[in-house]
Amino acid sequence: MKDMIKRALTRTITVKGPRGRTQQREVPPNQKLIYGIYFAIVSLISLTILETTYIIVMHSFSSEIFAAITLVIGTILGAFFGQKT
Numbered sequence: 001m002k003d004m005i006k007r008a009l010t011r012t013i014t015v016k017g018p019r020g021r022t023q024q025r026e027v028p029p030n031q032k033l034i035y036g037i038y039f040a041i042v043s044l045i046s047l048t049i050l051e052t053t054y055i056i057v058m059h060s061f062s063s064e065i066f067a068a069i070t071l072v073i074g075t076i077l078g079a080f081f082g083q084k085t
Contacts, residue, residue, distance in 0.1 A: 005037050009083045029083055037079055044072045 009029035014022050051065045 001041075002034055002038060005034050005041075008080065009033065009037070011083065033079065033083065037076060040072050040076050040079075044069065044076070047072065 006029060011027045011029075013025055013027055015025050017023050047065060047069045051062060051069065054060075054062045054065060
């Protein structure tokens with residue numbers, strides 16, 4: 001799974017070489033960013049399981065858990081869009 005995250009966060013930049021030639025180079029993401037996204041995805045899965053068990057057991061919806069799920073999704077999307085630009 002870490003390899004998929006690494007491939008998704010790898011940037012491709014264009015570098016001017018000698019005599020006006022351009023080259024495409026890949027810039028890998030920081031290792032801390034990869035582990036952070038991995039932790040966020042695991043947290044998202046755990047929170048989703050927690051929300052579904054809460055709904056099954058309590059027969060109601062927990063807005064606090066849903067807010068945490070929304071926060072984690074926003075963090076993951078922000079990291080992906082921020083890294084690609």
